[in-house]
Amino acid sequence: MFIREIESFIEEDLGYDDVSCTIVPDRPAEAIIFTKEDCTVAGIDEAISIFYYFGVQAETDFEDGDQLKKGDIIFRLRGGAVSILRAERISLNFLGHLSGIATLTKKCTDIVRKHSETTRVACTRKTTPGIRKFEKLAVAAGGGDTHRFNLSDAVMIKDNHVKLMGIEAAVKAAKKTSFTRKIEVEVESAQDALLAAGLGADIIMLDNMQPEAVKETLKILEKKGLRNSVIVEASGGISLENLEAYSKTGVDVISMGSLIHKSSWIDISLEMIDIGET
Structure with missing residues (x-):
């Protein structure tokens, strides 16, 4: 994913006055991303690019095309709390949408x-x-x-x-x-x-x-x-x-x-x- 693409997605999502994330104390934090249903995962590289831009360390055992079960942890994240929150929706949108496409394609x-x-x-x-x-x-x-x-x-x-x-x-x-x-x-x-x-x-x-x-x-x-x-x-x-x-x-x-x-x-x-x- 190109930097210009990431920044256009960030501009769309954060806007000009991100209050909801900046009211949170910017302390070190850890988080997980997990699936709530069985799927063929996709969007791994896109999510990593977004986390990297925000300085969030993202660890995963999966790659695009892997079969996941409900409850599987896709990412373990470490970084500033504000950065994780800002990366959250953009990365989840890519993971959810692209995994849906991959899952239907695999079924077909x-x-x-x-x-x-x-x-x-x-x-x-x-x-x-x-x-x-x-x-x-x-x-x-x-x-x-x-x-x-x-x-x-x-x-x-x-x-x-x-x-x-x-x-x-x-x-x-x-x-x-x-x-x-x-x-x-x-x-x-x-x-x-x-x-x-x-x-x-x-x-x-x-x-x-x-x-x-x-x-x-x-x-x-x-x-x-x-x-x-x-x-x-x-x-x-x-x-x-x-x-x-x-x-x-x-x-x-x-x-x-x-x-x-x-x-x-x-x-x-x-x-x-x-x-x-x-």
């Missing part, structure tokens, strides 16, 4: 692994502005794929691109940009999947297709000798409820915006355990 990857050893579970760019990289790293902690971090990582030709210029013109234009970027084309039919694959797209996204339609499209690509030349991704409307059906289709990637925007925060708390003398 476990479902997929029962039916496929190779299918990736990926997130999307449906992220919270300003903290995308942290949310995507939480997906990785849960065993998922980060997909694109931003528009520069790959060329994504979506439905609105196709409406504006058509698949063929869009793919040809994308090929002229750079040989280093993969080209992904979003399609809604087997016919368009064949067209995009024939034009040399690297990835075909089957958008809002039901599992049976995904299977049928894969069969058609196989029949035309194009299946092995493209990565096929299923996306749109995929949730915990229908994930198992998609995991049985043979698709290469299942992308789910819900990994981030429908994850639930994990209940994580900080408790003072020893207050020293001033």
